[in-house]
Amino acid sequence: MVDRIAEIWGTRTPYARDELWPTRVDQVLAEGVDESDVERWVQSACVLCSNGCGIDIAVKDGTMVGVRGRSLDIVNHGRLGPKGLFASWQGVSNEDRLTVPLVRENGVLVESDWETAMQRIVTRSRNLLDDKGPLSHGFYTSGQLFLEEYYAQAIVAKAGIGTPHMDGNTRLCTATAAAAMKESFGSDGQPGSYVDIDECDAMFLFGHNMAESQTVLWMRVLDRIAGPDKPRIVCVDPRFTEVARQAEVHLPVRPGTNLALMHGLVRELFINGWIDQEYIDQHTMNVEQLRATVEPWTPEAVAETCGVEADDVRRAAEIFGTSERVLSTVLQGFYQSSQATASSCAVNNLHLLRGLLGKPGCGILQMNGQPTAQNNRECGADGDLSGFRNWENPEHVQQLVDLWNVDASIIPHWAPPTHAMQIFRYVEQGSIEFLWISATNPAVSMPQLSRIRDILSVDSVFLVVQDLYLTETAQYADVVLPAAAWGEKTGTFTNVNRTVHLSEKAVEPPGEARSDFDTFLDYSRRMGFTRLDGTPLLDWTGPEDAFAAWKECTRGRPCDYTGITYDKLRGGSGVQWPCNEEHPDGTVRLYRDGVFPTNPGYCESYGHDLLTGAPVGPESYQAVNPAGRAIFKTAPYHPAHETPDDDYPFRYTTGRTVYHLHTRTKTGRSPQLNGAAPDAWVEISARDAEAYEVAEGDIVRVESRRGHLTAPVRVSGIRDGSIFAPFHYGYWDEGGVPGGNYRAANELTITEWDPVSKQPILKNAAVRITKIADGTAASPAPTTTASRPVSTAGRGRGVLPTVGGPAAQAKETIAPVAPAMVVAEEEHS
Ligand SMILES: Nc1nc2c(c(=O)[nH]1)N[C@H]1C(S)=C(S)[C@@H](COP(=O)(O)OP(=O)(O)OC[C@H]3O[C@@H](n4cnc5c(=O)[nH]c(N)nc54)[C@H](O)[C@@H]3O)O[C@H]1N2
Numbered sequence: 001m002v003d004r005i006a007e008i009w010g011t012r013t014p015y016a017r018d019e020l021w022p023t024r025v026d027q028v029l030a031e032g033v034d035e036s037d038v039e040r041w042v043q044s045a046c047v048l049c050s051n052g053c054g055i056d057i058a059v060k061d062g063t064m065v066g067v068r069g070r071s072l073d074i075v076n077h078g079r080l081g082p083k084g085l086f087a088s089w090q091g092v093s094n095e096d097r098l099t100v101p102l103v104r105e106n107g108v109l110v111e112s113d114w115e116t117a118m119q120r121i122v123t124r125s126r127n128l129l130d131d132k133g134p135l136s137h138g139f140y141t142s143g144q145l146f147l148e149e150y151y152a153q154a155i156v157a158k159a160g161i162g163t164p165h166m167d168g169n170t171r172l173c174t175a176t177a178a179a180a181m182k183e184s185f186g187s188d189g190q191p192g193s194y195v196d197i198d199e200c201d202a203m204f205l206f207g208h209n210m211a212e213s214q215t216v217l218w219m220r221v222l223d224r225i226a227g228p229d230k231p232r233i234v235c236v237d238p239r240f241t242e243v244a245r246q247a248e249v250h251l252p253v254r255p256g257t258n259l260a261l262m263h264g265l266v267r268e269l270f271i272n273g274w275i276d277q278e279y280i281d282q283h284t285m286n287v288e289q290l291r292a293t294v295e296p297w298t299p300e301a302v303a304e305t306c307g308v309e310a311d312d313v314r315r316a317a318e319i320f321g322t323s324e325r326v327l328s329t330v331l332q333g334f335y336q337s338s339q340a341t342a343s344s345c346a347v348n349n350l351h352l353l354r355g356l357l358g359k360p361g362c363g364i365l366q367m368n369g370q371p372t373a374q375n376n377r378e379c380g381a382d383g384d385l386s387g388f389r390n391w392e393n394p395e396h397v398q399q400l401v402d403l404w405n406v407d408a409s410i411i412p413h414w415a416p417p418t419h420a421m422q423i424f425r426y427v428e429q430g431s432i433e434f435l436w437i438s439a440t441n442p443a444v445s446m447p448q449l450s451r452i453r454d455i456l457s458v459d460s461v462f463l464v465v466q467d468l469y470l471t472e473t474a475q476y477a478d479v480v481l482p483a484a485a486w487g488e489k490t491g492t493f494t495n496v497n498r499t500v501h502l503s504e505k506a507v508e509p510p511g512e513a514r515s516d517f518d519t520f521l522d523y524s525r526r527m528g529f530t531r532l533d534g535t536p537l538l539d540w541t542g543p544e545d546a547f548a549a550w551k552e553c554t555r556g557r558p559c560d561y562t563g564i565t566y567d568k569l570r571g572g573s574g575v576q577w578p579c580n581e582e583h584p585d586g587t588v589r590l591y592r593d594g595v596f597p598t599n600p601g602y603c604e605s606y607g608h609d610l611l612t613g614a615p616v617g618p619e620s621y622q623a624v625n626p627a628g629r630a631i632f633k634t635a636p637y638h639p640a641h642e643t644p645d646d647d648y649p650f651r652y653t654t655g656r657t658v659y660h661l662h663t664r665t666k667t668g669r670s671p672q673l674n675g676a677a678p679d680a681w682v683e684i685s686a687r688d689a690e691a692y693e694v695a696e697g698d699i700v701r702v703e704s705r706r707g708h709l710t711a712p713v714r715v716s717g718i719r720d721g722s723i724f725a726p727f728h729y730g731y732w733d734e735g736g737v738p739g740g741n742y743r744a745a746n747e748l749t750i751t752e753w754d755p756v757s758k759q760p761i762l763k764n765a766a767v768r769i770t771k772i773a774d775g776t777a778a779s780p781a782p783t784t785t786a787s788r789p790v791s792t793a794g795r796g797r798g799v800l801p802t803v804g805g806p807a808a809q810a811k812e813t814i815a816p817v818a819p820a821m822v823v824a825e826e827e828h829s
């Protein structure tokens, strides 16, 4: 038994390069329940992050009473992290779940029934559609629904209504991952795989705090580090994260300067000859443009712009340039920062220059964050065309017309799909009058919250919110629909490394809550959407029908699911797409042969200019025809638009702690997790704390040009001149109203986005701080993570270590890898 709040990554199981990662089954059961009480274990996967750990749900008396990791799953080999252990089941089994629809009467939300709620939705929707057409409708969805739900939603919006105004919170999350892969390789689709951790010699983590954001993946890294031939780690992050603690080289760049650093690293590869000229000649194009763009970026120039040591840039480049096998991971420190797509493409460029992809240990993981973000991108409920199709390619549009049997003119493809920030802008301007928000909480998670609150309160918009709880966002709704949660519905989803899992229904949803799938189908039926032959547009009877339809949509596309069935996903492990006749057991890594999906007739996008976002367009793309070669894409470095000045002297950045997921609707309801990080804080360096005469626990006001927050200080290992705030804390525990005591990180962030991916810049802005009061206790920041205090003394206020106590004990069972898995993994590698 291990306290898994204090021991986030649990017990080490060291292993060597090219060995299989040992099995360790992690399990938690509710207090007073022991294994013999469990009536059923139901197969699922965790939906609390993109890692996608295989999980079994323990059921007793019709309720979820615990979980254990699935030992046979290729993703986690039995392990679970703190969120999986404590929030997956406790985060949904709560008395305050929504159990009936709510409708607004005389300004207040009152309990209602499905008939009334759906009637209101359909009446408004139908009237608007008839009077103003499809552009009056917008959909803002999630990275946390199931594949079948996205596909249903995509068809309803694209072929029922015909609106281009549809996006996911995936726009805030992994739009840049998709964009970077489209630009470099021609299509979304993760080149690498988690087994690359077992096989690599060096790992680069670019703006990725894996230790806190994918804890189980980090366990795999820690186990390699504890083994005989540990990989060399390079960390690019302005904070002294747990990743940085394990790194041989830590590059604590100034927030917003990633691209300058990347140019420096790429330049070092060129000038030291650490490139594979044969690979470049055969499999890539545009190398000369890349060489010219990075030319000015000597290590000294990088040092000046990024605030790092020139020699550290050289050392990092040498590790990349000379290690036999390198794995890179990229996440929000790049995706949500300035020049996001250009910086993320630079990671692809490093690998292409050395030909380090498609081979064991040589992966690129352009990470996802949310558990099902991948499926939204595949299905196209984020605006993309279903099946990684190219909206600028008439043949691809025609394929969907044939699949769905609808009129070609209804599928919106005359202009780029509308991105989330623009959808909210249209609501603000009044042209979108019907907005349906599902499984996301923009009143906390979008930038510049005062503006978002104004938009959600605009009179002209009819707002539908579909959630498990009455969130900050739901407070603004005209109709609130209660959704069935994970464990209460069946469906599939796909993680970062393309592993598809089935999640079976374990228990009944509370009250009248319904799956999002059933709700979308009900809406489609009530709206009377039909195919050309007059049959209903969606005539599926359940998720498995949707999955069958989806398989047809993916046939021959990069994300080919045709070899997967629900039955194939039962019993053993998840399966990595593409899975088809050619690859009946799935595919470990893409691009083994150096052939990329850049053919003009096949690619998902013709690409963009990375500096301005201007589209390349079909003519220019066809003229240079990459024909299966990868493309070196780059742009000159440009400073962030808002950088520190005399009024706002600090760089502001935001992110996560290990113990909470996003706006805490689930993790905030787990006593173990909530206890570990109960309230907001801000991080400041020791030097800046001294200059501003603030110490651990003192209350400060942090202010940007757009808003402020008030929180206690943690003096942490963040670089000088930067302030960090966790973005988890909204205001629902204050009754759903933003009071005088603002604490959400997004009060301060800026309304701006990357020109290519349109991902909002949530990780750099300029702020100032003012001390408000002496603290009376230490800040509530955890001590086990990047928010670790630099000193536990803090003017006599002792900082207590973060522990979970008896309620946080989990059982760990360590075992050799099961023989079935040994065979499976050897066959693939
Ligand atoms: N515990 C936990 N795990 C999660 C989630 C969660 O909410 N909680 N959410 C999931 C989701 S949806 C996502 S998207 C992922 C996100 O996972 P991560 O991207 O790993 O998490 P973040 O904390 O947002 O950002 C990572 C790091 O970026 C650094 N950073 C900030 N600005 C810059 C910059 O300009 N340059 C560089 N190089 N680094 C910078 C921050 O210091 C931070 O440590 O996590 C997933 N997993």
Ligand SMILES: Nc1nc2c(c(=O)[nH]1)N[C@H]1C(S)=C(S)[C@@H](COP(=O)(O)OP(=O)(O)OC[C@H]3O[C@@H](n4cnc5c(=O)[nH]c(N)nc54)[C@H](O)[C@@H]3O)O[C@H]1N2
Residues within 6 Å of the ligand: 143, 144, 145, 169, 172, 173, 174, 332, 336, 369, 370, 438, 439, 440, 441, 442, 444, 445, 446, 466, 467, 468, 469, 471, 483, 484, 485, 486, 516, 654, 655, 656, 661, 662, 663, 664, 665, 666, 727, 745, 746, 749, 762, 763
């Ligand atoms: N400043 C700053 N802002 C950020 C970020 C950052 O790093 N810094 N990160 C961004 C990123 S990467 C992300 S992913 C977003 C996340 O932002 P959000 O998506 O707003 O965060 P969540 O709290 O996960 O919201 C998901 C909602 O869906 C509900 N839900 C869960 N399961 C279901 C279901 O099955 N059906 C339905 N209908 N509802 C369900 C939950 O109760 C919850 O209210 O935040 C973004 N915002």
Ligand code: SF4
Residues within 6 Å of the ligand: 046, 047, 048, 049, 050, 051, 052, 053, 079, 080, 081, 082, 083, 084, 085, 213, 214, 215, 216, 217
């Ligand atoms: S690493 Fe992610 S998927 Fe795995 S248990 Fe933790 S939250 Fe769940």
Ligand SMILES: [Mo]
Residues within 6 Å of the ligand: 172, 173, 174, 369, 370
């Ligand atoms: Mo995310």
